[in-house]
Amino acid sequence: MPSSKKTPLELLPDETTELERIVRSYTHEHRYVVRAEIILRLARGEAQAFVARTVRVRRRIVMKWEKRFREKRLAGLADAARSGRPARFSPDRGDTPGEASV
Numbered sequence: 001m002p003s004s005k006k007t008p009l010e011l012l013p014d015e016t017t018e019l020e021r022i023v024r025s026y027t028h029e030h031r032y033v034v035r036a037e038i039i040l041r042l043a044r045g046e047a048q049a050f051v052a053r054t055v056r057v058r059r060r061i062v063m064k065w066e067k068r069f070r071e072k073r074l075a076g077l078a079d080a081a082r083s084g085r086p087a088r089f090s091p092d093r094g095d096t097p098g099e100a101s102v
Contacts, residue, residue: 009043015074035077038065
């Protein structure tokens with residue numbers, strides 16, 4: 001596999017262990033598994049375009065997760081906070097749409 005022009009990601013041993021655990025997991029959400037696989041492949045020195053084809057995402061997605069990982073390490077793989085109005089009917093409240101609250 002051709003290597004990218006950037007320096008490959010340097011992973012700490014505990015980061016490698018955690019990412020490999022996520023990739024092998026049956027209980028993690030798919031989006032976290034894909035993100036972990038992207039980072040592991042980039043750490044092996046694979047090119048962004050090759051990783052994108054292998055993982056079946058666009059190259060800009062690979063670049064996004066690489067950038068976030070370089071900035072925030074493992075914490076960067078979590079979803080970012082969303083803007084906008086909070087959900088009106090949240091599972092935490094316990095009511096359902098159409099149900100009158102007392």
